[in-house]
Amino acid sequence: MIKLEETPDLLADLATVEMHGIQTSGNCIRNITSDEYAGVAADEIIDPRPYAEILRQWSTFHPEFAYLPRKFKIAINGAAEDRAAIAVHDIGLSVLKNEQGEIGFRVLVGGGTARTPIIGSEICDFLPWQHVLTYIESIMRVYNQYGRRDNMYKSRIKILVKAIGIEEFRRQVEADWADIKNGPGTLTVEELNRVAAYFTAPAYETLPANDPGVALYKTENKAFANWLQRNVKPHKIPGYAVVVLSLKKTGIAPGDASAEQMDVVADMADRFSFGELRVTHKQNLVLADVKQSDLVSLWKEAAEHGMASPNIGLLTDIICCPGADFCTLAFARSIPLAKMIAERFDNLDFLHDIGEIELNMSGCVNACGHNHVGHIGVIGVDKKDGGEWYQVSVGGAQGNDAAIGKIIGPSFNFQQMPEVIDRLLQVYVRERLEEELFIDTVRRIGMAPFKECVYATPINAEDTVDKDAYGFISKPDNYTVQRKSRF
Amino acid sequence: MIIKNKAVVSDDWTILRLSENETPESVTVPAGKIIVPLKVWQAQRATLQNRAELGVWLASNERPEELKGEMEKFAVIAVDFPKFADGRGYSIAYNLRARLGYVGELRAIGDVLRDQMFYMQRVGFDAFAPRPDKNIHDALKGLTDFSETYQTSLDQKLPLFRRVKRDGIATAGSAND
Numbered sequence: 001m002i003k004l005e006e007t008p009d010l011l012a013d014l015a016t017v018e019m020h021g022i023q024t025s026g027n028c029i030r031n032i033t034s035d036e037y038a039g040v041a042a043d044e045i046i047d048p049r050p051y052a053e054i055l056r057q058w059s060t061f062h063p064e065f066a067y068l069p070r071k072f073k074i075a076i077n078g079a080a081e082d083r084a085a086i087a088v089h090d091i092g093l094s095v096l097k098n099e100q101g102e103i104g105f106r107v108l109v110g111g112g113t114a115r116t117p118i119i120g121s122e123i124c125d126f127l128p129w130q131h132v133l134t135y136i137e138s139i140m141r142v143y144n145q146y147g148r149r150d151n152m153y154k155s156r157i158k159i160l161v162k163a164i165g166i167e168e169f170r171r172q173v174e175a176d177w178a179d180i181k182n183g184p185g186t187l188t189v190e191e192l193n194r195v196a197a198y199f200t201a202p203a204y205e206t207l208p209a210n211d212p213g214v215a216l217y218k219t220e221n222k223a224f225a226n227w228l229q230r231n232v233k234p235h236k237i238p239g240y241a242v243v244v245l246s247l248k249k250t251g252i253a254p255g256d257a258s259a260e261q262m263d264v265v266a267d268m269a270d271r272f273s274f275g276e277l278r279v280t281h282k283q284n285l286v287l288a289d290v291k292q293s294d295l296v297s298l299w300k301e302a303a304e305h306g307m308a309s310p311n312i313g314l315l316t317d318i319i320c321c322p323g324a325d326f327c328t329l330a331f332a333r334s335i336p337l338a339k340m341i342a343e344r345f346d347n348l349d350f351l352h353d354i355g356e357i358e359l360n361m362s363g364c365v366n367a368c369g370h371n372h373v374g375h376i377g378v379i380g381v382d383k384k385d386g387g388e389w390y391q392v393s394v395g396g397a398q399g400n401d402a403a404i405g406k407i408i409g410p411s412f413n414f415q416q417m418p419e420v421i422d423r424l425l426q427v428y429v430r431e432r433l434e435e436e437l438f439i440d441t442v443r444r445i446g447m448a449p450f451k452e453c454v455y456a457t458p459i460n461a462e463d464t465v466d467k468d469a470y471g472f473i474s475k476p477d478n479y480t481v482q483r484k485s486r487f
Numbered sequence: 488m489i490i491k492n493k494a495v496v497s498d499d500w501t502i503l504r505l506s507e508n509e510t511p512e513s514v515t516v517p518a519g520k521i522i523v524p525l526k527v528w529q530a531q532r533a534t535l536q537n538r539a540e541l542g543v544w545l546a547s548n549e550r551p552e553e554l555k556g557e558m559e560k561f562a563v564i565a566v567d568f569p570k571f572a573d574g575r576g577y578s579i580a581y582n583l584r585a586r587l588g589y590v591g592e593l594r595a596i597g598d599v600l601r602d603q604m605f606y607m608q609r610v611g612f613d614a615f616a617p618r619p620d621k622n623i624h625d626a627l628k629g630l631t632d633f634s635e636t637y638q639t640s641l642d643q644k645l646p647l648f649r650r651v652k653r654d655g656i657a658t659a660g661s662a663n664d
Contacts, residue, residue, distance in 0.1 A: 027572065027574075057637045057638075057647075058637055058638050058646075059638075060637055061605075061606075061633065061636065061637070062638055062640075063577065063605070063606035063607075063608075063609035063610050063636075063638075063640050064574075064577040064578055064581055064606070064609075064610050064640060065574070065577075066574065066577075066603075066606055067571065067572050067573065067574025067577065067603075068574055069574075133638075133646075141578050141581075144574055144575060144577070144578045145575055145578045145579075149573060149575070179585070179586060183639075184639055184644055184645045184646060184649055185638070185639045185646055187648075188648065188649070190648070191648035194648070194653060
């Protein structure tokens with residue numbers, strides 16, 4: 001824990017490594033987020049990072065938009081597959097090439113989760129890249145003037161867009177934009193090139209597309225083969241791979257890394273990935289530029305330090321908020337629940353059989369665990385009886401087919417939750433067509449069969465195990481859940 | 488005392504705020520240099536427009552377009568910040584200057600604090616009435632918080648990338664310059 005008077009020293013230290021905390025809080029334009037595989041993804045159309053940096057500079061200390069109705073988040077994707085969750089951001093940008101080969105953005109506005117989950121609406125299907133700053137300036141100006149300020153729960157841009165409709169919102173933005181379109185805020189090729197020069201490729205070696213050592217070791221070592229299948233992603237440069245280090249080892253809070261692990265990872269980044277490390281919104285780490293010929297030794301080191309669970313994209317790759325163990329806003333604990341579920345399904349063959357599925361969990365309505373866009377979403381709810389209750393949704397998704405999950409019915413208590421997940425999976429296994437993913441089965445057959453199975457017979461709700469047995473986080477003696485109405 | 492044109496100066500304007508039992512129609516506007524609420528101006532335009540010196544102020548939920556065609560009647564237009572976190576006043580100021588062409592004194596009143604004054608100056612305010620419990624000389628320093636800016640606003644028509652030729656080659660420590 002940092003003492004307040006140490007903060008200047010901490011910020012000064014961060015500045016020495018080009019990091020800062022500017023606009024990471026407050027009702028301003030927060031830092032721009034993007035694809036965790038940006039610049040290296042095999043399916044990338046345009047590298048989104050230069051645009052993200054240009055937007056970051058533009059938004060930094062913007063004089064007119066520092067005191068918005070509420071915080072404001074912009075995400076940008078440049079690949080065929082959206083990995084930046086652009087549909088649930090205040091503004092979501094997708095870099096595209098049109099038929100003439102020109103580069104531009106599809107612009108979504110008014111997406112978000114929390115109390116009012118909404119998929120963003122398309123305000124512009126193709127905005128030539130030169131106009132991105134002025135167009136967003138106009139979106140911000142309309143929002144700054146007309147976004148609600150009387151109720152902080154209704155002050156995000158999604159509420160404004162929903163209230164007046166996307167057509168009227170677009171009309172107001174275009175009316176404002178008419179005055180600044182083609183003005184001096186218009187981006188130049190020189191500036192784009194200047195910023196893009198900071199995101200040049202590292203010194204890749206010329207390598208064969210597929211490393212024979214990897215192919216051989218894969219046949220000898222099942223554990224390595226599993227890891228390769230789940231945690232290694234295609235790279236656009238022959239002979240290289242993208243490696244996801246799993247921070248989802250069963251028994252560890254999702255996304256947690258110890259100081260020792262962080263030292264190990266920093267060292268691995270230096271030796272295996274040109275000194276670069278990325279953090280993902282799915283709570284894992286990415287080494288983006290790994291030589292395939294290094295994969296075996298990297299895997300061994302990662303495994304030795306508990307970061308090679310072959311579960312990326314599987315049931316135990318749970319996105320989870322801190323929950324009531326740490327957060328004063330939470331209604332219920334989420335980390336011990338994640339642990340209990342991960343332990344129940346901690347069988348690799350079963351996990352691989354279930355295949356790709358996203359289980360996202362939040363301890364309260366603020367939805368920091370992205371529950372609305374989880375294929376299965378779990379959210380702690382306030383039932384005024386002091387107990388821990390959870391609502392379950394199915395059918396949510398992030399990415400290209402982003403959707404908000406639907407609540408299946410009345411809530412469950414802590415002890416019932418693993419059985420609820422089990423029953424949902426039983427329906428999937430019973431109903432799935434060959435190779436069909438959980439989310440696709442939900443989309444094909446709808447929610448009804450899942451609901452029917454989960455509520456068919458009572459689930460034992462008894463507190464059969466001492467709650468503290470799950471609470472691997474030691475709580476202070478005077479621990480109580482205090483709720484503040486900050487959000 | 489207020490801050491005007493980057494200096495602490497004396498000021499003899501009085502801001503009229505309606506009390507709960509007053510209405511724009513009924514309130515008596517005292518003689519002298521008074522900055523009246525927009526609603527009072529609109530309700531008493533017939534008598535007020537004959538005054539030699541008059542100011543008007545906009546609440547954060549009022550539209551600057553309401554003053555279209557009348558701005559030359561005022562010696563000062565003020566924008567009220569009911570609390571510093573209410574940022575509508577920034578867009579009101581920008582629109583008054585950039586879209587409606589107002590060139591006279593534009594004064595920030597209300598919860599006006601040092602930390603916000605750099606931003607206020609950028610969107611077109613040239614006069615500031617800092618909150619009375621704050622030291623006005625400290626507040627003045629807020630106007631020079633930063634020496635350079637990235638983006639266009641009222642004070643700077645060109646973004647940094649059109650004004651300064653910057654090196655495109657990454658060097659350690661320079662990515663955020």
